[in-house]
Amino acid sequence: MITTKEFTAFLQDNTRQILPVENGNVLKLKAIDKETNENIANISYICYVDFAIGVTPLSTYNKTELLGLYDKSKQQFYYHRIYSMFEFNPEFNKVLEELGATHFKSLNRMVKKAIDKRLNSIYEETFVKRAIECRKDPEEEFKKAFMDKVITSFFETGTTVYGSDNDYLTKLDAYDYVKLVNDKEYVSELVDNYLSSKGSFVSDKTNLDINIEKHIYNQAKLKFERNIELNDEDEMILSLLKNISKVKNARTVKVVYEQGHNVVDLDLDVDQLRNCNYRNLVFRNYAFSSYAIKTRKEENYFRQMFRSEDNPFSDILVKGIKKVTYGRKTLYEVE
Known part of the structure; x- marks a missing residue:
């Protein structure tokens, strides 16, 4: 189990390059300026190695990942999360918190x-x-x-x-x-x-x-x-879906639907309603597909009743939706 004190001492020790940890090692490597090939003062790469192959500590490593950077002059550790360090991560999270470490995201x-x-x-x-x-x-x-x-x-x-x-x-x-x-x-x-x-x-x-x-x-x-101008059916769609969305756990809503002289009560699937994008609604002449009807029996009945030359696919016209309820709560109603 690594402690904040041990890790801090390792970071600040100029002579120490390796810190053994459970199932691996932490390495401290000098950062080199690519233009001058000289050490960048006070900055070190901190790496994690899962296990070594060979007799010398720095000979060959099976897997080396960048854990972070350490700025000794400011005593600031910048870290990069390594998700493959399953055993090391839980204990190291506490060290990062106590150090006041800064994520690379910053x-x-x-x-x-x-x-x-x-x-x-x-x-x-x-x-x-x-x-x-x-x-x-x-x-x-x-x-x-x-x-x-x-x-x-x-x-x-x-x-x-x-x-x-x-x-x-x-x-x-x-x-x-x-x-x-x-x-x-x-x-x-x-x-x-x-x-x-x-x-x-x-x-x-x-x-x-x-x-x-x-x-x-x-x-x-x-x-x-x-400067957008919405027509009446656009406004209906927005009002209808906005009100339905307010009931966070609703899977089904009850709808009173009227077309011509026919009026029916429907159970509609909320996911089907919300996943039907505006492009499809317009393509269907401002209508939801009858697939939104919860049961096959209700859907077949609806298709038989409302299929017409103007509505060959028996879609649920937005202007035909007169009332929407969830339990005893009215979500939408045309006055």
């Missing part, structure tokens, strides 16, 4: 914030603003994306802290982390490298080009969303 976040700042400065330039003003996109595509996003959000409880727009694929390696820990100004070089490098999926464009195009598209979309 270094990644620092780089991503710097990229954000640089890009936002570029987004304010005249040529980008003109491109946004001149952008022409099919409004129907924007509308479908907007409606799907809103409908999905009704049923999602999780939140994204940093947002997908800031998820830049920076691909930092261990040496980048060393340079960042040693000199925070190195972040500017990493930003330059990222923006000038080719994108992962578009070989002929740089990350700068890709992000500018993405920003222009997003701004054009936001401009549309601020």
Whole structure:
């Protein structure tokens, strides 16, 4: 069982390179500057080795993984989670907490914030603003994306802290982390490298080009969303699904459905309703598939009653839904 005192003493001892732990060893290796081939003062790689092969401690290792970095001048340990260390992890988590260790994610976040700042400065330039003003996109595509996003959000409880727009694929390696820990100004070089490098999926464009195009598209979309006009059936869909989503554990809701002179009570599957995206609803002439009906018997009855030339697939028209209840609670009702 490793203790915080043992691990701290190992990190601060200039002469000691190996710390034996259960089912492996922790190594401390000097960080080398690639340009000068000299040691980077006070910075060490801390590695985990599951077991060694050979007679000398550093001869050959079957598996070596980066555990973190140690900055001796600031007595700060930066760690990288190794999920293969099943035996070592539980006891080491406590050590990390007591040390006040910093996860590599904080270094990644620092780089991503710097990229954000640089890009936002570029987004304010005249040529980008003109491109946004001149952008022409099919409004129907924007509308479908907007409606799907809103409908999905009704049923999602999780939140994204940093947002997908800031998820830049920076691909930092261990040496980048060393340079960042040693000199925070190195972040500017990493930003330059990222923006000038080719994108992962578009070989002929740089990350700068890709992000500018993405920003222009997003701004054009936001401009549309601020002025969006929804028809009556759009409003019905949003009101209906929003109210159903408020009952977190609902698997089935009861529906009063009316079409022409016929009125029926239906049991509808909530998952089927929420998984039917806006594109499909519009394609079906603003209707849910009758597959949302809970039982085969009810579905067959519904199909026989409501199949017509105007509704050949016997879909559940949104405008035909008059009331939705869950237990004794009314979720939706057309006045």
